[in-house]
Amino acid sequence: MKFFFQGKTVEAKPGDSIAAALFRGGRRIFSRSFKYHRPRGLLCVAGSCPNCMMNVDGVPNVRTCVTPAQEGVRVKAQNAFPSLETDFLSASQHFDRLMPVGWYYKTFTHPAMWHAVEPIIRKAAGLGEVLPTRRVEYEHQWMHTDAAVIGGGWAGIQATWAIAERGDLVVLVDDQPSLGGSSLYRKNANDLPADAIAKLENMPNVRILQRSSCFGMYEGNLLGILQRNPHSHAVERLVHLRAKRIVVATGSYETPILFPNNDLPGVMLSTGAWRLLDLHGIVPGKRAVVVGSGAVANEMASKLRESGVEVAALVAATEIISARGTAQVTGIQTSTRNFSCDLIVVCGPHVPNAGLVSQAGGKLNWSDAQGAFLPGDLPSNVSVVGGAAGEMPPNAIPPLSTDKRAFVCLCSDVSCKDLCDGVNEGFDVIETLKRYTTATMGPCQGRMCQLSAIGICAKETGRTLGETGVTTSRPPNPSVTLGALAGPGHHPTRFTPMHSSHQRMGAVWMDMGGWKRSRYYKRHQAASESESVLLEHKSVREAVGVIDVSTLGKLDVRGRDAGKLLDLVYTHRFSELRVNQVRYALMCDQGGVILDDGTISRLSETRYFVTTTSGNLDFVQQWLQWQLVGKDWDVHICNVTPGYGAMNLAGPRSRDVLAKLAACDLSSAAFPYMACRESTIGEVPVILLRIGFVGETGWEIHCPAESAEEVWQMLLDAGKEFGVEPFGVEAQRLLRLEKRHVIVGVDTDALTNPYEAGLGWAVQLDKPDFVGKSLLAHAAKNQPREKLVGFILKGAGLPKDGAAVVMNGQPAGRVTSSRFSPIQNGAIGLAFVPVSEAREGASIQVRVGGELSPATVTMKPFYDPEGLRLRQ
């Protein structure tokens, strides 16, 4: 198997991680550190420390020591220029005197100074950069189980068995490539029965999530789990796992010992050395010094000797003066003598991995006997077993250091001296020391440094470790990619039934409440959007046009009490609406604020057809249902939006077009303005509403969605001789603006009442009760502060929607909609102005492109103010 590192081919054996393959090929430097660009090599080989982070196929900060090598992946080093071996910025460590702890808080105190240096610091310091990646897929999965076991070591396997044998459903979550935990490499530590894993895999009520990290425990017993490469089509899967009981079996991890140059490549944790030897068959060095004492160190030394490594010495942690070397370890100096070596194996203290326990509400208490913080005070549904519970050999607490080259935090280059300085500067509580120095806040989230940082804080403040306490563990830990949280890139889009017809006619799309709508149609006669819109406008005003309005919300409201409900939630009276009549419908909340508008048609004594604005359907339906709660009324509300296609045929020749198709008399005597009929077009049953949003004779035609494209085509065919043109949303907005028709949510906002919007005529205060009546009655009595008026711009230009209306040099109102109107041959619009200016002919000033432009207020529609055309 081959992959690429810095463009060069690297050979890998089956089962190799990327880091193992690179190490076998002779690589010792795997990364450059965050601040000083010091060389760093493999340390934990377990995915805990930050030392092996690289960019893999464009994804930054990938722990290559636990990422299996795959054919053809492209691996790049991070934070190093020009190469890992020669990094120019490593010179910065010689200027460390200039960069003490918190140096940029102290140095760049003026905002201008910080803005000047920030880009330089951001580039020099840091971890990976986000490179353009191939498109990758992320998934989400939701699971429920009786019990979840986090950690697939021997303790986790035993716990899973015990629960599964009772018949409960168990999910076992393990972050390593295979189950077994530390039993896999320290074979004599815990004897894992040979058939243990196979037995587990064969249990029908056990589900194993491999290469999956549990990064957080949330309320409602929700576990966040990041599963890597769940299958070939997804890079990561976020599993939302609900478990009635949770067993934390996350084991313990080894942490470094503090001495100068403890971060050099070649200084390795003993568990890291074990893993290289047993999991990958790699001999980590030629001549080694083992730091530590007791059984653990002896065992390590004999393992190394068995593998052909010369063990120069076993030294106690207290004897070390410093490690020597620049790019790599070349020796170690102890209080008694010097050893030359290329490997220093450190047997550090083990820390129970109990972050999940404290997220669950448990406490971590210091145990002198164990030399560790042990979990306690667990919630009833959480238990902790194995290493995470402190079942491990007691730690001998290693010596501390005050040296500036003894690194506590490898993620952000925080040394022992930095922590001491931090305490001396007054950050003498572990939580503030953490924030000031950023120790424990890097990618390893304190795994490597927390115990050391607590130790130094305790020593410098003269407190015990128990008194100093631990920093708070918060999810996510380990880190989670944003892509996994965001999930799959599914953006459902709704098409109207006539979508493909629009496409054929050259529709330019716009997004509206999840729908695709035609903004305008491209035509060979029109060179630009505005020309197309003017052409569409002209055909509606002078001949006939047709627009797809299927996106309107449509509700079928039926029952003996349907009128009573509509009387309650809308401001007008609908129980008295005659059958076959349509009425404008305005809905307000209890504060009298406009929520929505539409039309209501009465199709029979007990059946109403309600339309809502396109994006507001769900809200309106929920609002109607909420108003019905607890009432014993006979009303049924059914959302029929997807079931009906709808189109508006409008223009002076619309009657000629529809008369060729519809099976009813369309004369104004038989079918007047604001009437509705159920009829047919061809064979298709339709509801015809004679309403006029655009201000011309016209019909809104609703028909079953499956026949809508057919009806649409029939209208276009029948209208050909009269010059019919399809028109889009942009032309519709211009047409309605000329009629001063308000669009709720565009011309009104979250505080507008009907009196301000000029819709007071739609409020029937003499109704016994309706939603908003009380405050609307008060609003009707008082003069509103501002009013929505029409304006005609005197000068050239077009104000933007939202532009300021200015009076005496002060902002006094705002433009809500504005368009160029061919009827007025200039810009017209709607604007909120102070009530003193809300009168015919008043002069206001509107901001247009940075200048103030005079405009005249009008209280009448700009086009056909008497409304004669739509009644023709």
Place this chain on the structure above:
Amino acid sequence: MSFLLPCPHCGQRSVYEFRFGGEVKDQPPLDAPESAWIDYRFYRTNTAGVQTEWWLHRFGCGQWMQAVRNTVSNEVLESFLPEEKGR
């Protein structure tokens, strides 16, 4: 926020399936002073503790319900359909 909310129709469901409808308040009488209506419409008690709330099971049965919830711990003590509460 990731607690489970029991729906009287559908059982325990993730809170993300629901739309929050605010605390349950008594509507003032129609002839109440303007201030009482403004208070009803615009002010919230913002209880730290147990309160009764409206919830809509939006991505489920689509029905409005009420739940008694501790706003500090997100423990839901009970949930019910308002019309069935009094009977």
